[in-house]
Amino acid sequence: xxxxxxxxxxxxxxxxxxxxxxxxxxxxxxxxxxxxxxxxxxxxxxxxxxxxxxxxxxxxxxxxxxxxxxxxxxxxxxxxxxxxxxxxxxxxxxxxxxxxxxxxxxxxxxxxxxxxxxxxxxxxxxxxxxxxxxxxxxxxxxxxxxxxxxxxxxxxxxxxxxxxxxxxxxxxxxxxxxxxxxxxxxxxxxxxxxxxxxxxxxxxxxxxxxxxxxxxxxxxxxxxxxxxxxxxxxxxxxxxxxxxxxxxxxxxxxxxxxxxxxxxxxxxxxxxxxxxxxxxxxxxxxxxxxxxxxxxxxxxxxxxxxxxxxxxxxx
Amino acid sequence: xxxxxxxxxxxxxxxxxxxxxxxxxxxxxxxxxxxxxxxxxxxxxxxxxxxxxxxxxxxxxxxxxxxxxxxxxxxxxxxxxxxxxxxxxxxxxxxxxxxxxxxxxxxxxxxxxxxxxxxxxxxxxxxxxxxxxxxxxxxxxxxxxxxxxxxxxxxxxxxxxxxxxxxxxxxxxxxxxxxxxxxxxxxxxxxxxxxxxxxxxxxxxxxxxxxxxxxxxxxxxxxxxxxxxxxxxxxxxxxxxxxxxxxxxxxxxxxxxxxxxxxxxxxxxxxxxxxxxxxxxxxxxxxxxxxxxxxxxxxxxxxxxxxxxxxxxxxxxxxxxxxxxxxxxxxxxxxxxxxxxxxxxxxxxxxxxxxxxxxxxxxxxxxxxxxxxxxxxxxxxxxxxxxxxxxxxxxxxxxxxxxxxxxx
Amino acid sequence: xxxxxxxxxxxxxxxxxxxxxxxxxxxxxxxxxxxxxxxxxxxxxxxxxxxxxxxxxxxxxxxxxxxxxxxxxxxxxxxxxxxxxxxxxxxxxxxxxxxxxx
Numbered sequence: 009x010x011x012x013x014x015x016x017x018x019x020x021x022x023x024x025x026x027x028x029x030x031x032x033x034x035x036x037x038x039x040x041x042x043x044x045x046x047x048x049x050x051x052x053x054x055x056x057x058x059x060x061x062x063x064x065x066x067x068x069x070x071x072x073x074x075x076x077x078x079x080x081x082x083x084x085x086x087x088x089x090x091x092x093x094x095x096x097x098x099x100x101x102x103x104x105x106x107x108x109x110x111x112x113x114x115x116x117x118x119x120x121x122x123x124x125x126x127x128x129x130x131x132x133x134x135x136x137x138x139x140x141x142x143x144x145x146x147x148x149x150x151x152x153x154x155x156x157x158x159x160x161x162x163x164x165x166x167x168x169x170x171x172x173x174x175x176x177x178x179x180x181x182x183x184x185x186x187x188x189x190x191x192x193x194x195x196x197x198x199x200x201x202x203x204x205x206x207x208x209x210x211x212x213x214x215x216x217x218x219x220x221x222x223x224x225x226x227x228x229x230x231x232x233x234x235x236x237x238x239x240x241x242x243x244x245x246x247x248x249x250x251x252x253x254x255x256x257x258x259x260x261x262x263x264x265x266x267x268x269x270x271x272x273x274x275x276x277x278x279x280x281x282x283x284x285x286x287x288x289x290x291x292x293x294x295x296x297x298x299x300x301x302x303x304x305x306x307x308x309x310x311x312x313x314x315x316x317x318x319x320x321x322x323x
Numbered sequence: 324x325x326x327x328x329x330x331x332x333x334x335x336x337x338x339x340x341x342x343x344x345x346x347x348x349x350x351x352x353x354x355x356x357x358x359x360x361x362x363x364x365x366x367x368x369x370x371x372x373x374x375x376x377x378x379x380x381x382x383x384x385x386x387x388x389x390x391x392x393x394x395x396x397x398x399x400x401x402x403x404x405x406x407x408x409x410x411x412x413x414x415x416x417x418x419x420x421x422x423x424x425x426x427x428x429x430x431x432x433x434x435x436x437x438x439x440x441x442x443x444x445x446x447x448x449x450x451x452x453x454x455x456x457x458x459x460x461x462x463x464x465x466x467x468x469x470x471x472x473x474x475x476x477x478x479x480x481x482x483x484x485x486x487x488x489x490x491x492x493x494x495x496x497x498x499x500x501x502x503x504x505x506x507x508x509x510x511x512x513x514x515x516x517x518x519x520x521x522x523x524x525x526x527x528x529x530x531x532x533x534x535x536x537x538x539x540x541x542x543x544x545x546x547x548x549x550x551x552x553x554x555x556x557x558x559x560x561x562x563x564x565x566x567x568x569x570x571x572x573x574x575x576x577x578x579x580x581x582x583x584x585x586x587x588x589x590x591x592x593x594x595x596x597x598x599x600x601x602x603x604x605x606x607x608x609x610x611x612x613x614x615x616x617x618x619x620x621x622x623x624x625x626x627x628x629x630x631x632x633x634x635x636x637x638x639x640x641x642x643x644x645x646x647x648x649x650x651x652x653x654x655x656x657x658x659x660x661x662x663x664x665x666x667x668x669x670x671x672x673x674x675x676x677x678x679x680x681x682x683x684x685x686x687x688x689x690x691x692x693x694x695x696x697x698x699x700x701x702x703x704x705x706x707x708x709x710x711x712x713x714x715x716x717x718x719x720x721x722x723x724x725x726x727x728x729x730x731x
Numbered sequence: 732x733x734x735x736x737x738x739x740x741x742x743x744x745x746x747x748x749x750x751x752x753x754x755x756x757x758x759x760x761x762x763x764x765x766x767x768x769x770x771x772x773x774x775x776x777x778x779x780x781x782x783x784x785x786x787x788x789x790x791x792x793x794x795x796x797x798x799x800x801x802x803x804x805x806x807x808x809x810x811x812x813x814x815x816x817x818x819x820x821x822x823x824x825x826x827x828x829x830x831x832x833x
Contacts, residue, residue, distance in 0.1 A: 038754045100356075104354045106402055544734045
């Protein structure tokens with residue numbers, strides 16, 4: 009086996025593989041996303057997992073761009089666009105409308121970016137979760153307002169250059185949206201990453217079967233926004249996991265479990281230094297040593313919490 | 324149709340909020356999303372009570388904001404559910420974005436607006452600044468004069484909204500109507516069911532026929548995959564304007580049919596009182612039109628030929644009908660419970676625009692009254708009319724700005 | 732020529748390939764597959780297919796041999812990066828065009 013092949017071991021450890029996963033596509037070629045778009049990749053597997061039996065609601069975001077321009081769409085599932093702050097409220101309306109009409113068997117899927125989730129959409133999302141609305145909310149996180157040209161969001165990391173932190177970089181770190189959603193006591197919270205599409209696929213499949221509010225955070229590296237070549241989307245996403253910037257886990261009815269690559273990193277105790285992830289991206293070109301230190305400590309503390317929780321779940 | 328059955332109604336003593344809730348219930352709304360705000364809160368309480376008691380088979384969503392309330396309604400409406408929300412003042416202002424969205428997506432949502440002043444400073448009492456500020460969002464706006472009209476207008480609102488796919492806002496004055504009890508004929512469910520057919524959405528949300536709605540739309544028309552030239556953004560906007568223009572016919576027809584079934588006709592965009600011989604006409608909107616009738620009585624006692632025109636439908640604005648109705652008047656005195664800052668009351672501007680180019684040659688006076696719940700007495704209105712007559716007789720024809728009835 | 736024929740009263744879109752046009756025209760480089768190296772082709776049985784798995788645009792086919800829809804491939808190069816046996820390389824688009832016209 010060639011050397012590089014072990015990289016993908018995680019994918020093959022699961023029962024779904026590139027060979028047996030459904031071939032049916034719900035995302036059509038010739039869409040409007042940038043080359044190498046991780047959102048496009050993630051969305052491919054989200055829709056595969058839901059087998060098209062879905063109504064999607066989407067706020068202003070890169071996903072709106074992907075869906076296309078009237079009168080043509082690049083996606084073969086029904087979708088409503090909704091104003092920026094209203095994703096979860098719109099989903100609530102879809103759920104209520106379907107229920108009122110006695111229509112069953114469809115998943116109501118809300119997909120919003122980090123701006124639409126961490127920032128402008130958090131009020132509606134929090135309320136929908138509190139109401140135990142029966143829907144799946146997926147936040148795809150490219151750590152900024154990429155659709156409007158890369159302005160800082162509540163998810164942009166400390167030290168990152170953005171359109172609105174153009175010279176010294178962002179002075180605050182991101183908020184942990186998955187932890188915020190977990191605090192709502194919802195039945196399913198998971199984190200995923202476009203670079204691990206089969207892990208994402210499995211999580212969406214699982215979420216589909218659960219009733220109540222389900223939340224999945226999907227990390228999607230953004231080539232033009234973060235400053236790395238199109239071809240390295242997968243590599244950057246993997247580095248994020250390998251350095252602990254992103255931790256792949258799921259919390260099902262309060263039970264925490266590391267998944268995929270994060271699970272094997274925990275087993276092997278081989279977390280890489282965060283610096284390896286940061287140096288690959290133009291947005292961190294002005295980051296200071298002090299900031300790298302702050303971020304590394306933040307990563308270490310969160311990684312330890314996750315290891316502790318994973319240990320608690322097992323014991 | 325058996326009209327006898329339809330006309331069989333019970334007379335209840337209801338405040339305006341209860342009348343609105345009854346109207347929504349009789350319309351068999353399927354999804355209700357609302358957020359409490361004074362003075363609208365009792366509407367949402369009544370509706371949640373109907374749902375919990377299973378008197379109404381609907382999904383009641385207690386949302387966290389008015390913005391979300393209308394977002395719930397728009398998406399539920401797209402699925403094909405009949406939706407209702409109610410709000411006031413700041414709540415309506417908070418909905419502003421979604422008001423545009425609902426009309427732009429052509430969703431027949433019905434909203435009860437319990438008219439209340441808007442801050443700063445805080446004020447929970449009545450004026451019409453809230454709904455008048457939303458006149459350009461593409462909604463039909465109907466104003467009720469009393470609690471019977473609230474109930475009747477909500478039922479009609481669904482017929483109108485669902486036949487032309489334009490959302491309808493039914494407005495009524497906070498406290499003056501919302502918290503004042505009066506007799507209301509409540510029609511039977513059977514009769515309302517005959518009047519109001521099931522809602523048929525124009526949108527399709529079905530995985531077997533996957534349509535996408537409200538994607539980015541270009542300025543210019545664009546060809547679809549089948550080679551058909553589809554609208555640009557501007558054509559879609561034209562269609563909404565066209566729908567509003569043509570809605571006058573629907574509103575009158577539905578109002579007339581309602582009258583035939585229930586004995587109360589709404590076959591006009593405005594109410595007329597003694598216009599036939601009037602050379603002075605008082606114009607007011609909502610409950611103020613009732614007060615204007617008392618003022619007209621006083622003036623008639625003093626020998627003035629005064630009539631009243633109560634605006635019922637503010638959007639679409641009944642330009643041609645209004646110009647005809649005011650053709651013979653010498654003086655039109657408008658009382659506005661709103662102000663378009665820097666100009667004048669909104670109904671005054673609309674009426675001036677309606678009369679331009681028509682044979683009507685009336686002098687127009689505008690009075691800003693009743694903001695933030697300031698009591699508007701019939702005597703004050705009558706005095707304002709007398710003052711106007713006096714000044715007109717002295718040759719003072721045009722006033723640049725509205726006069727305010729206040730203590731400054 | 733008006734737009735009433737489309738019958739829409741609001742913005743209603745239907746799915747079609749190539750919503751953004753022939754996105755293959757965006758490319759500045761294009762993938763070249765060496766079938767001698769490609770695992771499914773070499774083994775003549777379904778295996779690997781990571782290029783298919785990771786393509787953001789769903790333009791790689793899960794067939795033996797794999798094929799890439801060059802009309803819509805945006806040339807991101809993820810397939811070349813991800814291939815465990817380096818069977819895919821990216822070639823300069825300008826060269827490709829010259830070769831074709833020659």
